[in-house]
Amino acid sequence: MNILLLGSGGREHAFALKFSQSKNCSKLYIAPGNAGTANCGTNLNFSATDFEAIKKCCIEHKIEMVVVGPEDPLVKGIYDFFLSDESLKHIPVIGPSKAGAQLEGSKDFAKAFMQRHNIPTAAYQTFTKETLADAYRFLESLKPPYVLKADGLAAGKGVVISSSLEEAKKEITEMLTHEKFGSASAKVVIEEFLTGIELSVFILTDGKSYVFLPEAKDYKRIGEGDKGLNTGGMGAVSPVPFAGKEFMRKVEEKIVKPTVDGLRKENIPYKGFIFIGLMAASPPNPLSEGRGGVNPYHDPFVIEYNCRMGDPETEVVLPRIKNDLVELLQAVGEETLSGQKIEVDERTAVTVMMVSGGYPEAYEKGKVISGLEHVKESLVFHAGTGREVKSQKLKVKSEQPEDIHNSNIVTSGGRVLTVTSFGKNISEAASSSYQSISKISFEKMYYRKDIGKDLLEYEKPVTAG
Ligand code: AMP
Ligand code: GLY
Numbered sequence: 001m002n003i004l005l006l007g008s009g010g011r012e013h014a015f016a017l018k019f020s021q022s023k024n025c026s027k028l029y030i031a032p033g034n035a036g037t038a039n040c041g042t043n044l045n046f047s048a049t050d051f052e053a054i055k056k057c058c059i060e061h062k063i064e065m066v067v068v069g070p071e072d073p074l075v076k077g078i079y080d081f082f083l084s085d086e087s088l089k090h091i092p093v094i095g096p097s098k099a100g101a102q103l104e105g106s107k108d109f110a111k112a113f114m115q116r117h118n119i120p121t122a123a124y125q126t127f128t129k130e131t132l133a134d135a136y137r138f139l140e141s142l143k144p145p146y147v148l149k150a151d152g153l154a155a156g157k158g159v160v161i162s163s164s165l166e167e168a169k170k171e172i173t174e175m176l177t178h179e180k181f182g183s184a185s186a187k188v189v190i191e192e193f194l195t196g197i198e199l200s201v202f203i204l205t206d207g208k209s210y211v212f213l214p215e216a217k218d219y220k221r222i223g224e225g226d227k228g229l230n231t232g233g234m235g236a237v238s239p240v241p242f243a244g245k246e247f248m249r250k251v252e253e254k255i256v257k258p259t260v261d262g263l264r265k266e267n268i269p270y271k272g273f274i275f276i277g278l279m280a281a282s283p284p285n286p287l288s289e290g291r292g293g294v295n296p297y298h299d300p301f302v303i304e305y306n307c308r309m310g311d312p313e314t315e316v317v318l319p320r321i322k323n324d325l326v327e328l329l330q331a332v333g334e335e336t337l338s339g340q341k342i343e344v345d346e347r348t349a350v351t352v353m354m355v356s357g358g359y360p361e362a363y364e365k366g367k368v369i370s371g372l373e374h375v376k377e378s379l380v381f382h383a384g385t386g387r388e389v390k391s392q393k394l395k396v397k398s399e400q401p402e403d404i405h406n407s408n409i410v411t412s413g414g415r416v417l418t419v420t421s422f423g424k425n426i427s428e429a430a431s432s433s434y435q436s437i438s439k440i441s442f443e444k445m446y447y448r449k450d451i452g453k454d455l456l457e458y459e460k461p462v463t464a465g
Contacts, residue, residue, distance in 0.1 A: 123192045276304075
């Protein structure tokens with residue numbers, strides 16, 4: 001079948017690579033893609049939210065499935081756009097309906113959904129500028145730190161955690177009355193602060209049944225020891241050694257089943273990925289069994305839902321899946337997922353993100369990337385890369401006409417490349433990625449050297465005592 005994949009990050013390169021390896025994929029188009037996806041299919045130069053361009057492309061290239069990488073097109077209703085158009089409605093869109101995408105598009109919707117279905121999450125209340133005084137009173141009733149969340153999409157910046165009451169009040173005033181995050185902060189959720197350790201769980205559902213994909217842990221902060229500004233993600237590890245069988249059983253019973261059942265009961269069409277950001281509350285005991293073992297000491301709470309796969313989690317999750325991904329997604333479209341079983345590579349995968357100096361604040365683009373051809377032991381996924389257009393110095397273009405096929409690959413974003421390796425454990429996989437990174441260079445490149453380090457203690461064998 002001919003597939004159109006929407007998006008342009010490392011996540012989409014990981015999808016594109018899996019699709020290109022499938023016997024069921026005839027032609028693959030990626031819009032807009034990057035210099036990496038161009039090696040797996042044909043990049044098309046339009047945005048993932050340009051629905052009219054997407055429609056034209058589907059007709060022209062006889063597209064038989066659309067896979068949506070990022071959340072924007074989903075929250076804007078691409079699923080419903082296809083269903084309501086006579087010439088497109090036969091094409092399955094992998095991703096939820098506009099109503100389903102509200103799990104990510106509105107924190108208030110997600111919290112109310114969890115409350116309706118008894119899904120464990122932090123206690124919360126939602127406020128608008130009319131109820132600012134109530135928001136102050138609610139903050140006064142809580143213990144620090146205070147968690148404030150803009151209701152809508154805010155490019156990953158909408159969560160503010162503040163340790164002082166005064167600062168929290170100032171922040172919520174800015175969000176509600178000065179539209180700090182535009183219309184995204186017209187409503188603000190205030191919630192209880194959860195302590196514990198975070199992980200990301202991924203579900204693929206056809207709306208009736210679901211399968212678990214491998215879980216992962218990502219590293220959100222720019223600095224080592226998870227310090228400094230929030231980023232899109234600086235690395236990821238899969239599997240997560242503290243997510244033993246008993247913990248994952250609780251995740252399934254308390255969170256995954258009620259989520260999928262809740263969507264169905266509320267008649268919300270959902271055929272796609274659900275990314276559940278979880279807090280394993282009260283830190284697990286490192287001396288109890290880790291992977292595959294029993295650890296009764298912690299309970300999962302939902303921090304957030306996303307209506308798509310994570311980035312860079314996808315870059316460790318998809319390489320571990322042995323199934324033909326196109327076949328799996330076809331089953332989602334046809335609502336036959338219950339017959340599918342996920343085959344997982346037991347090895348550990350670690351990915352390390354290489355970013356432009358200055359990211360997540362201002363950074364330069366157009367830096368030539370060298371050494372990629374020397375990497376043999378790892379998978380290199382492109383995120384912010386493009387081809388240098390020689391006639392117009394350092395102008396970046398994701399589309400690749402023949403004449404620039406041999407031009408330099410240059411940086412075109414904050415997150416540039418992510419390097420994924422396998423190993424028998426985290427240390428082995430991480431050192432393989434760092435070894436590969438040492439062969440790649442671009443001016444002012446930066447990466448964290450501690451990806452996976454915090455998880456090493458959970459990998460230790462049991463030493464009961
Ligand atoms: P988000 O932008 O929704 O991914 O949230 C950013 C980060 O804020 C999460 O990954 C958590 O580390 C943190 N966070 C969000 N909600 C809570 C909470 N209720 N308690 C503690 N940390 C939280
Ligand atoms: N890595 C976190 C995200 O994709 O939202």
